[in-house]
Amino acid sequence: QEGTKIPSKRKKNTSVTTSELQYKNLLKSEQKNWNDVSVGYKAMTKRIKEKIEELHNKYTFNLGSPRIRFGENVYFEENGCIFLSKADDVDEGNVDILFSTEDLGLSDAFIRRIRISPDQRYMAISLKSENSEEATCVIMKLGLFPVVEKVIPNVFSFEWATNDVLYYTSQKNLKCQDVFMTTFTNQKHTKLVYTEQDARFFVDIHCTRDRRFLTINSNSKTTSEVWLVDCRNPFKLPALVQARTKGLIYHIEHRNDELYILTTYGEPAEYKLMKAPVASSGMENWQLVYALEEKTKLVDLEMFSDHCIMFLKNAGQLYLNVISFVSHSVQAIKLPTWACEFELESHPEHTTRTCYFQLTSPVHPPKRFAYSFKQNNLIEQAAQEVPIITNCHTTRLLAKSKDETLVPITVFHNMNSKELHRKPLLVHVYGAYGIDLNMSFKHEKLMLIEEGWILAYCHVRGGGELGLRWHRDGCQHNKLNGLHDLRACIRLLHQQGFSQPKYTALAAASAGGVLAGALCNTDPELIRAVVLQAPFVDVLNTMRKTHLPLTIEEQEEWGNPLADEKCMKFIKSYCPYQNIKPQPYPSVFITAYENDQRIPLTGVLRYVRKLRKAALDYASRTSQKGNWSPNIILDIQASGSHCDSSWEDSLNE
DSSP states (O other): OTTOOOOOSSSOOHHHHHHHHHHHHHHHHHHHHHHHHHGGGHHHHHHHHHHHHHHHHHHGGGOOOOOEEETTEEEEEETTEEEEEETTTGGGTOEEEEEETGGGTOTTOEEEEEEEOTTSSEEEEEEEOTTOSOEEEEEEEOSSSOEEEEEEEEEEEEEESSSSEEEEEEEETTEEEEEEEEEOSSSOOEEEEEEOOOTTOEEEEEEOTTSSEEEEEEEOSSOEEEEEEETTSTTSOOEEEEOOOTTOOEEEEEETTEEEEEEOOSSSSSOEEEEEESSSOSGGGOEEEEEOOTTOEEEEEEEOSSEEEEEEEETTEEEEEEEETTTTEEEEEEOOTTOOEEEEOOOOOTTOSEEEEEEEETTEEEEEEEEETTTTEEEEOOOSOOOOOOSEEEEEEEEEOTTSOEEEEEEEEETTOOOGGGSOEEEEOOOBTTBOOOOSOOHHHHHHHHTTOEEEEEOOBTBSTTOHHHHHTTSGGGHHHHHHHHHHHHHHHHHTTSOOGGGEEEEEETTHHHHHHHHHHHOGGGOSEEEEESOOOOHHHHHHOTTSTTHHHHHHHHOOTTTOHHHHHHHHHHOTTTTOOSSOOOEEEEEEETTOSSSOHHHHHHHHHHHHHHHHHHHHHTOOTTOOOOOEEEEEESSOOSSOOOHHHHHHO
16 A cells, blocks of 8 residues: 555545556456456366376375474474374374464464473464464463463564573564563563664574574574573573674574684675684684585574584585584485475474475475484385386476576476476476575476476575575575576577477466566567566566665665666566566566565556556557467455465365
C-alpha cells in the first residue's frame, strides 16, 4: 500500500481513493480472468492432482521429519503433532502425543521449530499460519499431562539457556531486532536484553552444540556481530565476541573452553574454521584450524566433543569433511552421486559417537544416513522398505558463460526416455542472496520425470553453490552475470540434445523472477513458457521505496538507486518490468499472494498488465496468419504467503 492515507470525513482525498480504486479494479479483473481461464485446465488439474496424491501416499512414510534425541528419548513431529518415543521404539509405533495443533484450535498452523529444555520439563514450539510470516511460540510444561504454560506472539527464533530460562527474538514487519529473556522459575518475568539499531541487520539466536553458550547473532547480508550468553549464568549481560567490521562474516561454536569461529576473515574471503580462547575472543587472537577449498560451498557445520563435520557442496556434488581434534586430521567422505541436499537431524548430546542426517534430491525422497566416528564410516539407515527411484538418471554439466566462467547444471531424466530432444524440459533458476537453488524432494518433480520430462537446475552466479565469491560475482553491479549464465545453460542443454526451445519451460520463485523475467525480455526465443511464483519483477521501483520493510537491508544485494545514479541506470538495464517491449514473448503463468509482505502485489499486477499490452502490440503489428500469441495468466491466492505452505495448499497450487 504505497503511502495510503485514510481520508478524513470532511475532506475527501480523491487521489488516494483513485489509486486504491484502480488497484481493486485491476485485482478484480485479474481474478475474473483467472476464473474464466482455469476452467480449461480442470481435467488436467484433476489428473495431475490424483497422480501427486498417489506419489505422496507411496513415499510419505519415508518423509519422517528430523528427530530430536535426548538419551533414550526421541521427539519428532508429524502432521501437526509432536510425539515422544523411546529410541528403540520409534518405528514400532509405541509413542506418546505431547502436542497437537488441532487441540489448540490451530489446525491451519504448521510447526516450524521445536526446542526441548535441557531437563526435558519444558518444550517450546513455534507455530506459523499460512497467511503470516510471524510465528507464535507456545511453551508446554511436559509431564504425565502436558499443559500450555505460556504463549508469545511474533517470535522468530528461541533457545533454552537453562532448564527454565528461554531467550527469544521478536519479529515485526519482517524484521528481528529485539532479544528477550523469559523465566519459568517461581519469579516469572520477561526482560529485553538486546536491541539492534541498524535496519540492515537481522537478529537470531543459536545454542552451541555443547549447550555452553547461546549466541545472539546480528547479521546483514555482508557483515556479522555475535554476543555470547553464558548458559551457566544466563542473567549476566551478553559478552561481545568481535565488534562488527564491514564485510566480515562470522558464526560461533564452542568446545573445551575455546570458541570455534566459522568466518570469512583473511584472504581469500571464503569460509575458514578458526579458534580463539573464550576470554580473548577478538579477531587478533583467531588461529586457523581449516580453510575450505576454492569453489566449495559450506552448507553446515556440526560440532562434537572430539570431531567436527563440515557438510560441503562442490559443483552440485555433496561430501563431508570430518575434522578430528584428537589426531588433527581431515577426512573427506564421498556421498551418493544422486544426493543434492542435506537435512540435519538435531542431536542435543554433542558427546555422541554418531552424526545423523538425511540426503535428498528433487526426485529422491529423503534417505537417512549416519556417520560413525568410532568405525569411521558412513551407514545407510534402512527404514521401511522404500521404493527406490532407479529409473532416473542424474547428469552434471558445465556451461561456458559469456566471460568463460563454467556454470554447473544438474539434469534429471528418465533412463528409459528415447529421443530426449523431443521431450519437454523444465529449467529452474534462482541466483540471488548467495542462496542455493532448492533441490529438496518434491512429489511433482518425480511425477514430471515419470511423465517423460527432463528437469534441469542451473546453478548460476548470485546463488551460493560455489561459495561466497559465486554470490559476489552475481550481485549488485555483477547481476548481469547471472543472466549470461542462465542463457548459456539453456543453450548448452539444447546443444546436448536435451529438448528444444519449443518444448522448454522456465521456473523461478521470488528473487529468481529477476533473472527469469530478464531472460524473457532478452532471449524469448529460447523458451516457450515461464512459471513464476511470487516473483520479484519490479526491482527499480521496489528499491526506490524505502518505506517497504526489506528495501534498506536489500541494498547490499541490488544496490541503492536513490543514492547512486550509476546503480539506478544499471538496475534499469536488466529490471524485468522496465524492459518489456513489443516482441514474441513465451507464455507466462504467475502465482502471487494477496497478502505477500515481501513482494508487493501492485508490482506484479503492473508487470502483468504491461506484458499483456506488449504481446498484443506485437500481435497487431505482425498480424500474418500462424502467429502464435502467448497466454499470460495470473493466479492471485487470497491465502498463503511467500514462505512455506502446508502439503494441502502446495498440492492445490
